[in-house]
Amino acid sequence: MNNSFCKLLLGFIFLLIINSAKAQFAMQAHLVMPTGYLGAVLKKAPSISFGTVEDFDRRSRVRMLGNVTYFSPRQERFNIYSNTSEGGVTTIYPGVQEINLYLNLSFAFGFDFCILQKDNFNWYIGPDLIAGITLRQYTTDIPYVSSSGDFSGLPFIGLRGRTGIEYTFEKMSIFLDFNRTYYLNTEASILSYNDLGLGIRF
């Protein structure tokens, strides 16, 4: 099911990109700052986006960007636990967990609405709809309780809000976005991060 989802996602991205006639190619480097639970477990991460971002027509535009974010865990080993209750007596069993891979692949489709437009400068805000998959691999060892490893792909969908500024030169533009992203994965976890992205389109 995860493979099918990946193929569909990639196909959708490809179609959107090549059908976007007015768009300029764009790429953007991000610094992703996980927040909430994600921020407790994962470090700030580099991220890169490729796709298309249109010029502003009638003070709005469409953007479609595929993104790869590689997260690293904040600890080599996390001290985790499992509690069991037997005969009314609860015991906390200690264990360790190692996260070996946490990679987000996603595609975002959204709009920018210009708030301020002056000469070659634009200030805009916009929402994105995101779909993607988290590739995750970890091992868990709780003596007397369980020992396991898992590699899985967790599909997710999410929403992103953004504000950004852009300066246009003759044939290219540079833009800086601040994004706030929430996403829901198939483990029913709502995760979030902020990111700062510096991009170029040409």
Add this chain to the structure above:
Amino acid sequence: MKIKLLLILGLVIGIISCRKAEKNFDDYFPEMTVTAVAQSDGSVVVTATITKEGALDLESIGFAFSENSDFPIDENQLIVNEIINNTFTVTYPPGFDITKTYYFKAWVTNELGYKATTAVSLSNIEAVPVDGPCSNPLNYLYVYLVNETTGTPTAWEETVDFNQTFTVSGQYSTVNYTFDAIPATGIYTTTQFTPEPGQVKISFSNTLSGFIQSSLNAGQSVYVNRTSPTTWTFEVCSATWTYNSFDYSFSTFFDM
């Protein structure tokens, strides 16, 4: 225009509601210190003090101890239920070996996992002995005209179920000591009902001069010394028991 306002509002709410990651992973857990103090009855009171709150709510708190300095939190684990004034505490019952060193630590859990304090050590955990105001010889039992000692007349037997009941039997008498738990060193008070902490029920049967079953009157002192995790002495100095409206004397001193 409305769309832009909504977007700005949504973005602001999203940013305000975001919980930034703590600078250090340890900041999600409280900072704690732990102390362990031996008590006069041979128990150990372990106390943890939270010196700095963690960023996340705690789910469970507790203690553990071991004879090794490096040990997991499920060894001799006790979970406690409340934190009062940033402090939580537990009393480990007597039973420590005076010749050994023990290590104690406190631990907490939250949604990210657990954190334990460094272990503190405690050696020479010994209860202060208690002595009764009499000097009966060891292995001596006096119940209703019967004066029995080891080997005199013949039968003398001691048993313990390693829970809370101790039995000593002479030729004519069998005496049961029942506590609410494994007894520690200290002075216990007799009761004629199910014993509560600090109480002991001493019931006996006597077959000389007819078959008598009774128990000591309430409120009398029993001197208990736990000399090692599996050995005790018990002393009773002229306690009374009432049978058919007459008061009789009961004395004993034995070890097991």
